[in-house]
Amino acid sequence: MREILFKARRLDNREWVEGSLISFADGGRAILPSKSAALYKKGASLFSTVNCLEVAPSTVCQYTGLTDRNGVKIFEGDKLYDPHENMIYTVGWSEEQAVFQMKYSWHRKSVESAHYCEIIGFIHDGEGGQHE
Known part of the structure; x- marks a missing residue:
């Protein structure tokens, strides 16, 4: 759970x-x-x-239940850097599949692989600062 x-x-x-x-x-x-x-x-x-x-x-965002490689909690809207693909993904909820996903353009992948990624920002960063 x-x-x-x-x-x-x-x-x-x-x-x-x-x-x-x-x-x-x-x-x-x-x-x-x-x-x-x-x-x-x-x-x-x-x-x-x-x-x-x-x-x-x-600004309401739900916790995914996972942490990044630094042990920081991953929430919807977090921007994650994937060093394996050298890409930046945004964490979001998929209504169709009822799961959290990492999204970049048309590319989607499971947020379960986020354990080796690092949070580098947040979609609401331009609204007064990064989350903690």
């Missing part, structure tokens, strides 16, 4: 946060940081009872 983990950019300070994803009926999204404890009090709002952080929905 792989760890179910998401990351996204916070709306308040644009920093990246990792944790559990919470989606709301109005389209809003939030992350419950991994180290937070969820509490429920009848009649209270979710944001006041759970230490969750509102995030930009367009």
Whole structure:
């Protein structure tokens, strides 16, 4: 079983946060940081009872369950350098095959081979910095 983990950019300070994803009926999204404890009090709002952080929905990325050659967690949107093929791939989800894949133009390959690759960037790098 792989760890179910998401990351996204916070709306308040644009920093990246990792944790559990919470989606709301109005389209809003939030992350419950991994180290937070969820509490429920009848009649209270979710944001006041759970230490969750509102995030930009367009930046939500899921953890693949794998790490690169340096032990860094690989998320959707990561750019991976493949030294065997001297190519840069972007990690993405394939709806057709229901798997994470490494993509470059028309070329696709399993993200399972990412263990010898290195994360060199992220698709949201131009939006305020690389993820951690």
